Amino acid sequence: MSAAGVRIATARPAGHRAVPLLVEPALDHYPEYARFLAVAFGLDADPFGPAGLLEVDGRPYELTFLGRSGRPFPCGVELAALVPGLEPLDEATADADLWAILEWLTTGVGAPWSVEALRTTGRIYRVPMTPEA
Amino acid sequence: MPGVARTIADLGPHVAARYPYTSRFTTVNGRRMHYVDEGPPDAPPVLLLHGNPTWGYLWRDTIPPLLQAGFRVIVPDQIGLGLSEHPHVAAAHSIEQHAANLVALVDRLDLRGLVVACHDWGGPTGLGMVLTRAERVAAVAIMSTWAWRSPSAEFHRRISPWRVMHAPLVGPYVLGRHGGMPGRGIYLSVVDRERYQADGLAAYEAVVPDADDRRLTWLWPRAIPIGEPTDTTSEYFAWLEEGVRPLRLPATLIWGEQDDVFAIDPFLDTWRRWWPHAEGPHLVTGRHFLQEDSGAEIGTILAAFAGQVRS
Numbered sequence: 001m002s003a004a005g006v007r008i009a010t011a012r013p014a015g016h017r018a019v020p021l022l023v024e025p026a027l028d029h030y031p032e033y034a035r036f037l038a039v040a041f042g043l044d045a046d047p048f049g050p051a052g053l054l055e056v057d058g059r060p061y062e063l064t065f066l067g068r069s070g071r072p073f074p075c076g077v078e079l080a081a082l083v084p085g086l087e088p089l090d091e092a093t094a095d096a097d098l099w100a101i102l103e104w105l106t107t108g109v110g111a112p113w114s115v116e117a118l119r120t121t122g123r124i125y126r127v128p129m130t131p132e133a
Numbered sequence: 134m135p136g137v138a139r140t141i142a143d144l145g146p147h148v149a150a151r152y153p154y155t156s157r158f159t160t161v162n163g164r165r166m167h168y169v170d171e172g173p174p175d176a177p178p179v180l181l182l183h184g185n186p187t188w189g190y191l192w193r194d195t196i197p198p199l200l201q202a203g204f205r206v207i208v209p210d211q212i213g214l215g216l217s218e219h220p221h222v223a224a225a226h227s228i229e230q231h232a233a234n235l236v237a238l239v240d241r242l243d244l245r246g247l248v249v250a251c252h253d254w255g256g257p258t259g260l261g262m263v264l265t266r267a268e269r270v271a272a273v274a275i276m277s278t279w280a281w282r283s284p285s286a287e288f289h290r291r292i293s294p295w296r297v298m299h300a301p302l303v304g305p306y307v308l309g310r311h312g313g314m315p316g317r318g319i320y321l322s323v324v325d326r327e328r329y330q331a332d333g334l335a336a337y338e339a340v341v342p343d344a345d346d347r348r349l350t351w352l353w354p355r356a357i358p359i360g361e362p363t364d365t366t367s368e369y370f371a372w373l374e375e376g377v378r379p380l381r382l383p384a385t386l387i388w389g390e391q392d393d394v395f396a397i398d399p400f401l402d403t404w405r406r407w408w409p410h411a412e413g414p415h416l417v418t419g420r421h422f423l424q425e426d427s428g429a430e431i432g433t434i435l436a437a438f439a440g441q442v443r444s
Contacts, residue, residue: 022305025223029355031363033301079302095310102303117293118303124294124321125313127306 003103003115008040009053009060018062018080019089021098025066025076034074036108037065047073054104056097099129138216138339141169148336152193154208156216161237162230167216168238171196172205177271177443178244179435181208182235184253184278186314186350187422188215190336191252194428195435202436204248209238211258213349215340226352228369232261239269248439250274252424253395254353257373264376272383272442274435275404275411277395277421280377282358282370284399290359304351305344314350315341322421324391329425377407384411385438387431389419412438 027034038044041052043065052063059081066076079101081094099122106118122130138144140156154169169189179199181192189208199206210217212234213226220226235258239247247270251259256278263270289295298307307313315337323329341347358364386408388401395401401414415434417427424431 022302022309024302024305026352026355026365027301029363029365030296030301077302098306098310102306105302106300112292113297113300114292117297121294121297121303121307125298125307125311125317127311127313 003100003107005057006100006104007055009055012050012053012062013060013082013084016060016082016084017086018064019083019094020078020080021094022079023076024079027077028072028075030109031072032109032113033105034072036105036110037063037074037077040108041065043074054101056100059093059097061097061101096129099127138342140167140216144336144339148190148339151332151336152190154196159238159241161212161234161241164212164220164225164234165218166209166212166234166238168207168209169196170205170207170242172200172203174205176203176205177246177248177439178205178207179248179250179439180239180244180259181206181250182252182255182259183208183211183214184255185353186214186318186341186347187253187337188217188340190215190333191422191424192428195250195424195432198429198432198436199439202440204436204439207238207242207244209235210340211254211349213352219341219346219348221345221348223348223352226349228257228261228356228366231258232265232369235259235262236265239266245269246271248272248274248435248442250276250435251278252276253278253421256280257370260373260377261369263380263382264373270382272385272439273380274385274387274438276387276431277389277392277400277423279395279400279403280370281374281403282364282367283360284403285357285359286395286400288394288396289357295354296359299351299354304355308351308354309344309347312338312341312344312347312350314347318350319422319425322394323425324389324418324420325426333425380408381410383438383442384408385434386411386414387423387434388414388416389421389423389426390416391418391420392423394421412441 054061062080064078065074067073068075183191188210356366419426
């Protein structure tokens with residue numbers, strides 16, 4: 001799975017529940033990540049609007065941005081899969097989609113971060129979703 | 134699926150045979166801390182402090198020579214790792230909190246005349262305790278650790294794998310969901326990888342079975358200063374530098390000859406400059422997790438050093 005299938009969505013599908021997958025409490029550790037997300041989801045203009053939405057090959061994901069007193073917004077983000085009704089999460093697909101989202105994020109943040117560096121790191125740590133070199 | 138491990142015995146015979154000690158618990162700053170406390174209660178105490186992503190088990194081969202030499206040996210699991218509580222609140226994992234947890238432990242056990250052995254994050258946390266409770270500490274042993282903002286390691290400044298590994302959302306994925314630290318992280322930083330896979334790996338993975346348990350494994354790497362304006366711990370390390378550099382407590386330096394994470398140059402060399410009075414350095418077979426390759430030899434070195442301090 002690559003970032004190619006990832007796109008920003010605008011409408012949250014009805015009847016879906018959020019299944020938490022990743023919680024990032026410290027986006028501001030490398031603030032370029034927070035900046036990219038702020039621009040991509042228009043957070044400067046509307047920090048208290050609805051959650052951000054992504055689709056990976058049509059499968060919906062939700063990003064809930066977190067604020068914390070005394071720290072720049074967004075200081076964190078929760079990433080959840082949107083799953084219809086009470087259907088179980090397809091865990092393998094979600095894991096692959098998360099990798100695609102990380103590649104999309106890394107591409108958006110830009111240098112010195114790169115998808116190649118992400119993939120190299122994934123291979124070193126034997127992350128199953130990492131594409132072969 | 135095994136239940137959640139609360140004690141060493143819960144981890145099964147493989148771990149219990151290699152770490153045959155009684156699980157003890159106390160609370161520090163409101164959190165449950167696991168530790169072992171072996172040897173005569175009135176014997177001179179040695180405190181062994183681990184870092185990321187290990188737990189007291191790291192010291193399993195180091196403990197017997199110290200016990201045989203007549204010392205009391207105390208080995209806590211840092212809050213967030215091992216059999217201690219694993220808080221999910223990020224604020225529980227500030228470097229100040231972790232150092233304060235060790236202050237609380239030595240107060241709670243009323244330890245005096247301590248020899249403190251620091252490895253990895255056991256250094257910045259343990260040395261913070263040493264500065265705060267200097268009256269309780271007799272000597273310090275330093276292994277593959279640091280106490281300053283600069284020099285940082287070339288390894289820690291690299292984008293890949295170090296900075297990418299714990300980058301926003303990547304850290305929770307690679308090190309959280311996929312447990313990269315106890316698995317590949319330690320494996321790549323030992324010399325005898327076959328032995329590590331046979332003796333160590335399962336014990337490190339068993340105590341952080343779920344993604345949320347591994348939070349500290351990706352939060353701690355972010356706290357290593359790398360000379361960037363976004364370093365989050367500069368204030369703490371400035372305080373630590375100021376206090377640690379002029380310390381003239383008896384000290385010993387023990388390093389892995391093959392350490393490429395906290396490489397001899399600049400890390401051991403900086404300690405030698407800061408503490409010219411320190412004995413050693415004792416170079417042993419080992420990379421960053423030198424106890425995995427030379428644990429018993431380190432125990433013998435520590436026992437001799439602690440014995441000199443007593444005499």
